[in-house]
Amino acid sequence: MTPLDFVVSLALISVAAGVLGSLIGLGGGVVIVPVLTLLYHVDIRLAIGASIVSVIATSSGAAAAYVRERMTNLRAGMFLEIATTTGAVSGAYLTTVLPARFLFIFFGLVLGYSSFATFRRRHVAEPLSVSNDRIANYFDLHGSYYDPAEHREIPYKVVGTKLGLALMYVAGLVSALLGIGSGALKVPAMDSAMHLPMKVSSATSNFMIGVTAAASAGVYFIRGQIDPIIAAPVAAGVLLGATFGARVLGRVTSKTVRLVFVVVLVVISLEMLQKGIFP
Amino acid sequence: MTDMHAEGGGPRQPPSDALPSEGLARSGQRRQLSPEEAAQMEEKIRKVELAISLVLRIGVVVSVAVISVGLGLMFAHHGSYVSVGGHFSYSKLTSRSTPFPHTFSSLGHAIGRGEGRGIVVLGVLILILTPVLRVAVGVLSFVYEKDPPMTIVTLYVLAVLIGSFFLAGV
Secondary structure, three states, X not given: OXXXXXXXXHHHHHHHHHHHHHHHOOOOHHHHHHHHHHHOOOOHHHHHHXXXXXXXXXXXXXXXXXXXOOOOOHHHHHHHHHHHHHHHHHHHHHOOOOOHHHHHHHHHHHHHHHHHXXXXXXXXXXXXXXXXXXXXXXXXXXXXXXXXXXXXXEEEOOOOHHHHHHHHHHHHHHHHHHOOOOHHHHHHHHHHHOOOOHHHHHHHHHHXXXXXXXXXXXXXXXXXXXXXXXXXXXXXXXXXXXHXXXXXXXXXXXXXXXXXXXXXHHHHHHHHHXXXXXX | OOOOOOOOOOOOOOOOOOHHHHHHOOOOOOOOOOHXXXXXXXXXXXXXXXXXXXXXXXXXXXXXXXXXXXXXXXXXXXHHHOOOOOOOOHHHHOOOOOOOOOOHHHHHHHHHOOOHHHHXXXXXXXXXXXXXXXHHHHHHHHHHOOOHHHHHHHHHHHHHHHHHHHHOOO
């Protein structure tokens, strides 16, 4: 396989990764890392560097479309970024202390549980109309969005900000430690713990993962993990796919988004457990 | 103050004593806005959203353009990368020992020599900066909306982001 074949084939796979990643708010890394390591036999360190690039590409590519459709809750996203960016920075310094094996097992279990929690909520479509959460009221994190699938404006209230912040800190930590998109924890934190509508959770997660990834991208660049011949097709392909996926999100129902999310989450959690148990 | 449904009810209730500090009225809830104020607020938020979306689009388009130019140069300079029956494998470029710029000085040199891979890395760095830029625009927009709590929140995020680049030793 010549470098040209490599670039073209990887770009095509990246388009698919971008569509999936932006639809469920996980970022393209979920697809990119296994493809690079298993299919192309690329060194895992370089694959993780490419994954960070793909997460930022998903986020920025999709966000332009989402924000315009007002599906992203910018206030809640920015507020929760306090916890994620702090987690990402502290994670970069914990890498030497915590053994990756246990992290994989721990994270695999957490994801397994959150996929179950999301699945149980698959029929819940009506958001909350009152909130006694003092933090959410203080920062006015509530919102509303126009749902093209239901042809109406849907207002919603936010609760559980403390639990949400705690989960977001863990999400940032894990993102820096394991190099995988932290969206896998962000979406359940917003959907299950804070009761944001599923589509808003996905769109807001999409907004946030880019910011979280940027907080550890500098480290990856200096460590020499961003290889141009891998990053170029990944960035271009994922950007294209993400713009498309962002348009799809408006039209499908919340239930569909949740189910796709659950399937992907189960796959990731099994992958994590496997890495932790049989390294 | 249980005026959650006040919008359809009595027109313009007298504003409470919290008037001068709209963003800081902290008895648990924000002061209810009059319809005109609400419309103005909507308009402001819409402008901010459009600005953020524009910043993103420009960043994304520029980075894709730079990456494409870099890739084109890379293939133009190295004939063996594209020859159909060639024996040059991509794996030589994706191993741990592959040389590519990963410090600012080496990146500067590579771009100065017109090397494709240097230009690709530059494009990727522009992409990495788009979320930072987005947060920066967020700070300005919350200042513009006169929302002190959210301004502080966004400033903190921006500070952590910028700090992370310095901590990395960039």
